[in-house]
Amino acid sequence: MAGVTRRTAAGALIAGLATGPALAATAGPRRVVSLNPCLDAILVQVADREQIAAVSHYTHEPSSTSSGALGLTFPFTHETAEEVVALRPDLVLTARHSSPATRAALARMGVRTELFGLPNTVEESLVQVMQVARAVNRPERGQALVARIRAALAEAAPPPGAPPLTAVTFQSGGFASARGTLMDEMMRRAGFENAATRYGLTRTGNIPLEKLIADPPDVLLAGQLEPGAPTWADRVLAHPALAHVAPRMHRAVFPQNLTFCGGPVLIESARMLARARREALAARAARS
Known part of the structure; x- marks a missing residue:
């Protein structure tokens, strides 16, 4: 019976898609999942609210959401094909990390999907903003968001000729962003030199606390400790050993969810990085 119900829903969905191309051409998709x-974060900024049928369940997790309080106001799925089809979408935004089984099921049922990659540069992220905006037929909002991101990056840039400060991101478990990533470029744009390689990281991974203490960077872009610190991975952020190098290393708050995505997240990332640099320079001046 459940199989019949799913087939019936799928058939109705496909029939509905076949009858509405004229409306989609002028107004864009009416039910986007x-x-x-990271696509959620862009979508909620560029689409009409009534266009969004659901976002991902990650956006409803306060510790990992990249959409802020706005994302919590939308329905969500756990990425199963059954949930998605039940919402009768006329467009599904997927990424290379999205469930392959769900993507394959949607393809078999003829559901329109668009697949997005993981941007590794600011420019790739801005291109992705415009791709999402065009997919929902709101290119002007994409252009406005791109302009806001570019303005935030320009405001966060250090003065010409200013020497960079060494820094690493240090999140739960000592997780750090390596060179060649979007986060690495954001650090460089804000006047930091990513020191991850001097701790042996050639790609994003964990920095051993012992190596960090032995050779601290100028700035530690540290995640915020979760309430209750339930695991060692969280408690490492508050390890007493970090206090011993405080005179040589400025610790700045840099929430972990700013390291996950590009798009509109880059605005807050730029602001927090610029703030960290100002505070580190002020602390250095006060010690000298």
Whole structure:
């Protein structure tokens, strides 16, 4: 019976898609489902609210959401094909990390999907903003968001000729962003030199606390400790050993959810990085 119900729903969905191309051409898709939190963050900024049928469940997790309080106001799925089809979408935004089984099922049922990659540069992220905006037929909002991101990056840039400060991101478990990533470029744009390689990281991974203490960077872009610190991975952020190098290393708050995505997240990332640099320079001046 459940199989019949799903087939009936799928058939109705496909029939509905076949009868509405004229409306879609002028107004854009009417029921969009996103299966990726980074796409969620863009979608909620560029689409009409009534266009969004659901976002990903990651956007409803306060510790990992990249959409802020706005994302919590939308329905969500756990990325199963059954949930998605039940919402009768006319567009599903997916990423390379989205469930392959769900993507394959949607393809078999003829549901329109768009697949997005993981941007590794600011420019790739801005291109993705415009791709999402065009997919929902709101290119002017994409252009406005791109302009806001570019303005935030320009405001966060250090003065010409200013020497960079060494820094690493240090999140739960000592997780750090390596060179060649979007986060690495954001750090460089804000006047930091990513020191991850001097701790042996050639790609994003964990920095051993012992190596960090032995050779601290100028700035530690540290995540915020979760309430209750339930695991060692969280408690490492408050390890007493970090206090011993405080005179040589400025610790700045840099929430972990700013390291996950691009798009509109880059605005807050730029602001927090610029703030960290100002505070580190002020602390250095006060010690000298």
